Amino acid sequence: MSIELGRFNTLKVVKEVEFGMYLDGGEDGEILLPLRYVPEGCQPGDELNVFIYLDSEERLVATTLTPLVQVGEFACLEVAWVNEYGAFLNWGLMKDLFVPFREQKMKMQVGNKYVIYAHLDDESYRIVASAKVDRYLSKETAPYEAGDEVNILIWQKTDLGFKAIIENKYSGLLYDSEIFQSLRTGDRLKAFIKQVREDGKIDLVLQKPGFEKVDDFSKVLLQYIKDNGGRIYLNDKSPADEIYSTFGVSKKTFKKGVGDLYKRHLILLQEDGIMLAKPLNS
Template sequence: MSIELGKFNQLEVVKEVDFGMYLDGEEEGEILLPTRYVPEDCKIGDFLNVFLYLDMDERLIATTLTPLVQVGQFACLEVAWVNQFGAFLNWGLMKDLFVPFSEQKMKMQVGRNYVVHVHLDEESYRIVASAKVERYLSKDVPEYSPDEEVNILIWQKTDLGFKAIIDNKYSGLLYENEIFRPLETGVQTTAFVKQVREDGKVDLMLQKAGFAKVDDFAKTLLEYIKEHGGRISLTDKSPADEIYDVFEVSKKTFKKGVGDLYKKRLITLEEHGIKLAGS
């Protein structure tokens, strides 16, 4: 087993010193876990799950902290500072994450957030980030099925809608006319596959399509009304953001669910709300 820089590794504690514990890094030698990160009751022979990176002196070092991103992943990170060589991002560790000027689309500014990909620089063996995201997205055609749920990271706004990174690997798009809640770069959420295009890119939706979605929501709405004394103040004229805050569905889905329950005579509609039939 070889260690993986920029990722979590299971390593054995082999030595205790005044300033921490040394872990067995095999061919890389012993790796220090500073005292501040050593778990209580830790002893020689224990195996610890630690993240490995390079310290200020470019030496391998371990931590039990969880960074905001690992090598091979995408994330939206804030710029902590810049110098003549590039920008440095806060990723939750003592040493900030470096983005060379050559890996920036535009000059990064302190305090702003950018979507980046984290990888190992082949020449220096350092962990670095790149804002040239397209370079690191898979060119393979993903094998997703319609309505399959996926994890996404909102990447950037376009004239068509929002580009998203799917499962840390593929490119996807949420169309503007199908977005019913606020989105912005850096938001991580779930979405559903609408279709996989021939070019390998994926069209996404924030909800499942079709009648099953409406039927499922109608059941959810009915249970919600029952749990809230048989009456709610939302109606099909309520603002979309208020509906989403309560049910996390679009106003269109809400209206269809209300219509479904009304046709089945399970609810009655009032000027300022909805109530169970007969209540």
């Protein structure tokens, strides 16, 4: 058995000492789980799921805390402090995560957050981070089809929209013209594949393709108005994020749905909202 440094491992407790528990690290020897992290009632022979990293003296150590990133993952982390060697990020553990200057795209500033990739340094075998995330994204063609739901991490703003990291592996793009809520670097959310282009680039949308059909949303909107007493306080002047939080659609789709119901004389438009053209009890 070999330990996966920088990731969670399931290890057996071999002995108890005054300052914690020692775990069986196989060929890496016994690994200390400090007393502060030992679960109540833990006994030798128990198996624990623990995160393995290096302490300040470069020794393997275990914790039951969950870090904000594991080796092989991307995350958006805040800079805790900087010295002459690089920056140190808060990743939820006592020892901060190191980003050498050579792995920074720009000089990192204390208090700012940056999207990074956590990996093992080939020379020192230490857990480090890199802000040059492009090199760690897959260049393979993604196995997605239009409409597939994926988890994304908002990476950076561009002239076209927002770059996002898909399922901790691929790069994708959300176009400004199709974004109907506020986004910022570090946001994690669900998205949908719009298309995988011939060159392998991936277009994303925040709304499932197909739900943009006006007739589909018109039915949803009409029923919502009925369920709310025949009147709602939203209209085409309402903020896009308020519309999205209520219906899960873009402002463009909302306006098309409103227009469809209005043309069919099913609703009346007012300054502060929308109401049914005919009372519910008529």
